[in-house]
Amino acid sequence: MPEEISKERLESVGIEMDPKKRSGSFLLLDQEVKKVSRFMEGLEVMPIKRALEKYDWLEDYFWKAVKVDDEFTREVKEDFNGYFIRALPNARIEIPVEACLYLSKIKKQKVHNIVIAEEGSEINIISGCTSHPRAMGMHIGVSEFYVKKNAKLTFTMIHSWSEDIEVRPRSGIVVEENGTFISNYILLSPAKLVQMYPTAYLKRKATAIFSSIVIAFKNATIDMGNRAVLMEKGSSAEIISRSISKGGKVIARGHIVAESPEVKGHLECRGLILNEGEILAVPELEAKCSNVDLSHEAAIGKIAEDEIFYLMSRGMTQDEATATIIRGFMEIEIKGIPPALKREIDRAIELAERELL
Numbered sequence: 001m002p003e004e005i006s007k008e009r010l011e012s013v014g015i016e017m018d019p020k021k022r023s024g025s026f027l028l029l030d031q032e033v034k035k036v037s038r039f040m041e042g043l044e045v046m047p048i049k050r051a052l053e054k055y056d057w058l059e060d061y062f063w064k065a066v067k068v069d070d071e072f073t074r075e076v077k078e079d080f081n082g083y084f085i086r087a088l089p090n091a092r093i094e095i096p097v098e099a100c101l102y103l104s105k106i107k108k109q110k111v112h113n114i115v116i117a118e119e120g121s122e123i124n125i126i127s128g129c130t131s132h133p134r135a136m137g138m139h140i141g142v143s144e145f146y147v148k149k150n151a152k153l154t155f156t157m158i159h160s161w162s163e164d165i166e167v168r169p170r171s172g173i174v175v176e177e178n179g180t181f182i183s184n185y186i187l188l189s190p191a192k193l194v195q196m197y198p199t200a201y202l203k204r205k206a207t208a209i210f211s212s213i214v215i216a217f218k219n220a221t222i223d224m225g226n227r228a229v230l231m232e233k234g235s236s237a238e239i240i241s242r243s244i245s246k247g248g249k250v251i252a253r254g255h256i257v258a259e260s261p262e263v264k265g266h267l268e269c270r271g272l273i274l275n276e277g278e279i280l281a282v283p284e285l286e287a288k289c290s291n292v293d294l295s296h297e298a299a300i301g302k303i304a305e306d307e308i309f310y311l312m313s314r315g316m317t318q319d320e321a322t323a324t325i326i327r328g329f330m331e332i333e334i335k336g337i338p339p340a341l342k343r344e345i346d347r348a349i350e351l352a353e354r355e356l357l
Contacts, residue, residue: 013128042091051084065172190217205234216248225253245277267296
């Protein structure tokens with residue numbers, strides 16, 4: 001392991017670097033690839049520049065799900081590194097592939113990733129993004145996901161940045177007929193700024209499920225959400241978010257667009273303010289035709305004192321009661337993920353609880 005990388009920081013975002021627990025690994029330190037490994041048939045993991053050299057057809061995937069439309073995407077287009085992860089047709093990659101993007105010394109880490117789940121395949125990926133505790137700078141990550149017909153891709157991203165880092169991911173997802181994309185996002189640490197709005201484009205009978213748990217500490221601004229465009233009949237999307245402000249600002253966005261009849265979408269946004277903080281919920285439903293089923297619910301509040309008193313009356317201390325309520329708030333039933341990913345998500349939530357108490 002390079003000396004610039006903290007093993008403790010890697011573990012905090014679910015990165016094991018253990019072939020017994022992972023089907024493949026990728027590690028990027030600043031702009032340099034430090035580790036690439038693959039332990040299963042039917043899986044490809046390699047640096048994106050090497051993949052471009054190996055496959056002429058890969059150029060057809062570049063900047064198709066994400067557009068070059070702001071200063072950050074323009075910067076990445078000029079200079080980047082990143083990973084290429086691909087599940088071959090009908091492959092079943094149930095043990096997670098792990099990818100770590102680690103920011104240490106440079107001022108800007110610029111990344112372009114491509115993930116492809118080929119027809120009939122299934123793949124699970126855990127992406128742990130973190131930084132040196134004293135790092136200062138910006139992470140700009142462009143990620144494009146392509147889920148082919150009858151394929152399933154589960155992508156779990158855990159972020160744990162230092163308080164002087166700005167994070168600006170730009171992500172797009174294309175899900176073809178009867179494909180499934182599941183995204184889980186967890187933010188644990190007091191990053192200075194996180195600004196992201198992944199968009200999924202869903203073809204006939206395709207499904208996207210977005211789940212996120214974010215914590216905004218003092219002086220942090222978290223502006224994030226998810227968008228789903230239901231392009232063809234039978235497509236569906238679910239966007240669920242849990243936001244906690246511990247003195248920071250959260251803008252929780254969600255947008256579902258129905259471009260075709262016979263589609264279904266649901267937004268659920270809940271916020272909890274622990275200290276003097278700010279949460280703004282911005283749910284949007286947009287129907288461009290009739291015969292669609294779109295719904296949303298949003299709620300922002302604080303921990304109710306009567307709930308704490310009730311739990312204390314059952315023998316808990318005040319801290320134990322508070323922790324129980326927070327834990328219940330952060331619990332999201334994430335559909336269709338394997339046990340290995342569920343364990344990493346549970347561990348991340350437990351770490352977050354310690355930070356909040």
